[in-house]
Amino acid sequence: MKNDLLTGELVHLSAENPEVMAECFSRWNQDTEWLRLLDTDPPRLLSAKKWKEWLEKDLEKDATDQVLFAIRTLVGETLIGFIGLFDFYHQHGDTLVAIALGERKFWGNGYGTDAMRVMLRYAFNELNLRRVGLIVFEYNPRAIRSYEKVGFVSEGKVRGAMLRDGKRWDFLYMGILRDEWLAKGIMTS
Amino acid sequence: MSIDTQLFEGKLIRLAPIDHEKDAEVESHWTHDLSLSRALWRKPAMPLSIAQMKKKYEAIEKEIDESKRLFHFTLRGREDNRLLGFVRIEGIEWTHGIGSLKLAIGDPVEREKGYGSEALQLILRFAFSELNLYRLSAVVGEDNPGALKFFLRFNFVEEVRRRKALLRDGQAWDSIHLGLLRDEWLAMNLKEEDRHEK
Numbered sequence: 325m326k327n328d329l330l331t332g333e334l335v336h337l338s339a340e341n342p343e344v345m346a347e348c349f350s351r352w353n354q355d356t357e358w359l360r361l362l363d364t365d366p367p368r369l370l371s372a373k374k375w376k377e378w379l380e381k382d383l384e385k386d387a388t389d390q391v392l393f394a395i396r397t398l399v400g401e402t403l404i405g406f407i408g409l410f411d412f413y414h415q416h417g418d419t420l421v422a423i424a425l426g427e428r429k430f431w432g433n434g435y436g437t438d439a440m441r442v443m444l445r446y447a448f449n450e451l452n453l454r455r456v457g458l459i460v461f462e463y464n465p466r467a468i469r470s471y472e473k474v475g476f477v478s479e480g481k482v483r484g485a486m487l488r489d490g491k492r493w494d495f496l497y498m499g500i501l502r503d504e505w506l507a508k509g510i511m512t513s
Numbered sequence: 514m515s516i517d518t519q520l521f522e523g524k525l526i527r528l529a530p531i532d533h534e535k536d537a538e539v540e541s542h543w544t545h546d547l548s549l550s551r552a553l554w555r556k557p558a559m560p561l562s563i564a565q566m567k568k569k570y571e572a573i574e575k576e577i578d579e580s581k582r583l584f585h586f587t588l589r590g591r592e593d594n595r596l597l598g599f600v601r602i603e604g605i606e607w608t609h610g611i612g613s614l615k616l617a618i619g620d621p622v623e624r625e626k627g628y629g630s631e632a633l634q635l636i637l638r639f640a641f642s643e644l645n646l647y648r649l650s651a652v653v654g655e656d657n658p659g660a661l662k663f664f665l666r667f668n669f670v671e672e673v674r675r676r677k678a679l680l681r682d683g684q685a686w687d688s689i690h691l692g693l694l695r696d697e698w699l700a701m702n703l704k705e706e707d708r709h710e711k
Contacts (some may be wrong), residue, residue, distance in 0.1 A: 366608055415553050416680045454685065457675055480673030483692055484648060487609045492647075495672045497690070 329446060332438040337393035337407065337446070342383065345394060346375035348403060352426030361464050362424045364486055385491075389414065395439045399477040404430045407443050417454035417502075419447065437470045444474065446475065446500050461486065468496065475508050476500045520639055521586070523631040526585035526597060528639075531551035531574065536587065537566040539596045543619035552657045553615055555688075582606075584639075588618070588632050597628050600636045602649070604703065612640060633667055641695045648694045652677050655686035668701050669693045 330337040350372040353359055361366050370378075382390070405425035412419040421443060425436050438466040447453045458476065460467050476498040484492035521528040541563045543549055550558035561569065577583050585601040598618040605612040616632055618624050640646045651669060653660040656679065665671070673690035680686075 364606055364609060415557055416555060416678060418675075418678045418680075454680065455675075457678070479675050480671075480690065482650065482672050482690065483670075484694065485609060485611050487647070497675060499675055499678075501677060505580055 329450060330442060332368055332442040333398075334433075334435050334438040335395050335397055335404070335442070337439065337442055338396050340403070342376045342379035343372075345379055345392075345401070345406070346372045348406075348426055349375045350392075355426070355428070356475070358424065358426060358428070360488065361467065362422070366436050367426045395423075395435065397430070397435070402427065402430075404435060405439070409443075409447070417452065418457065419451075420457050420459065422458070423448070432466065436467075437473050440470065440474045444505055445501065448505055453457070453477075453502065455499055455501045457497060460496050460498060462494040462496060463488075468498075471498050474500070475501065475505055477504075514638070514642065520643060521635065523591065523635050524541070525587050525591055525626075525631050526602065526635075527591050527633055528632070529589045529594075531570050531585070531587055532596070533567060533570050536596050537563045537570065539607075540619060541566045546621065549588070549617060549619065552654065553617060553658060555679065582646075586636075588628060597623055598632070600632050602636065602640055602644070603647075605644070607628050610645065611650070612644070612646050613650045613652070614640075615651075629663065630667075633663075637667070637698055641698050646695065648692055651691045651693075653689050653691065654681075655689060656681055661689060661691075664691045664693075667693070667696055668698075 350352060350370060353367060356367055382392070389412050390409065391412070391486040392406060394403050395405040395407055396403050405423065407421065407423040409419045409421055421440070423436055423440055423443070425431055444456060447456050457479070458471065460471065462481070477500065479497040479499045481497065482495040485495040486493045541561055544559075544561045544566070547558040547560070567581035569600060575583050577585060582605040583601065583603050585599060585603075585657075586606075587596055588598040588600060589596055596619070598616070600614070600616045602612045602614055605675040614636065616629060616636070618629050618632075637649070638647050650672075651664050653664065655661075661671075669691040670693070672692045675690070678688035
């Protein structure tokens with residue numbers, strides 16, 4: 325049985341044991357293209373053991389102000405990525421969301437877009453947030469298109485916040501308000 | 514400036530370390546005006562006792578020491594050494610040369626006297642000439658127009674408006690992200706020098 329609130333058309337979101345996510349994170353982090361689309365930190369190639377310790381420490385924290393879900397395909401139950409909320413402020417009803425598909429062969433087929441739609445429904449209908457924001461790097465047009473499809477709009481750019489391959493790149497901020505999401509009428513029923 | 518320039522010395526104020534014994538009482542008093550905390554942080558504003566303030570100082574110095582991503586200086590009167598506020602550069606990412614700025618004058622009666630302006634000039638010089646940062650960010654709430662005007666006056670550029678990201682007093686306000694690049698700071702300084710020579 326799947327919880328409908330966490331199920332989309334292609335994927336569902338799930339909670340996983342530390343050892344499961346740790347193996348994925350350790351493996352995915354060896355893909356520098358993936359990591360450079362996701363993070364500003366240089367790769368450190370942490371072991372699965374270290375990732376497991378990190379995730380276990382997370383377990384001890386208060387679960388109400390952090391959300392980290394795995395993304396699994398509806399067909400085949402393959403674990404293809406993660407989606408999480410950070411900088412989460414209950415009293416302002418605001419959070420940032422981060423998503424990444426570690427399994428490359430699932431890129432470009434709507435899985436990420438579907439996972440984001442599910443997360444927004446969870447954020448607005450269960451967490452009762454007023455808005456969801458995100459940061460995306462200038463050199464990641466595929467992600468920007470996906471976020472636009474879901475309803476995120478540009479809120480500005482942080483000029484030259486990243487130095488990679490000898491070039492300065494902007495961080496783009498995007499956001500969606502609860503009212504905008506409701507007006508789009510996506511998956512609200 | 515040159516190698517003998519004292520980076521922490523201004524005309525009215527100077528940047529200095531925390532005084533764990535004396536500062537806690539003064540700053541605890543400031544925190545009882547919640548507007549200061551609201552202007553600086555997004556978490557719920559709360560007054561802090563002297564004991565809580567001392568613990569916070571321990572935590573700040575631990576973070577400076579261990580994370581290497583934080584600089585936190587007190588602002589003090591140049592003549593009488595009295596505590597006026599603090600300034601910090603946080604969230605530094607050395608790989609990319611970026612950081613984020615916070616500046617506070619604690620007691621409302623000490624504001625509008627030029628201490629903040631001088632503190633900002635000192636910390637900008639420190640960020641760009643000593644830390645070699647490429648850019649500095651500052652985040653202000655739409656409910657704090659004074660702070661927005663302050664940073665714009667020093668050539669910060671409005672870069673991001675996170676719409677309705679703050680909920681205060683029953684009203685939703687934008688969170689405004691400002692940025693200043695080292696090149697913009699250098700150009701501003703050259704203009705200043707020009708003005709002085711003429």
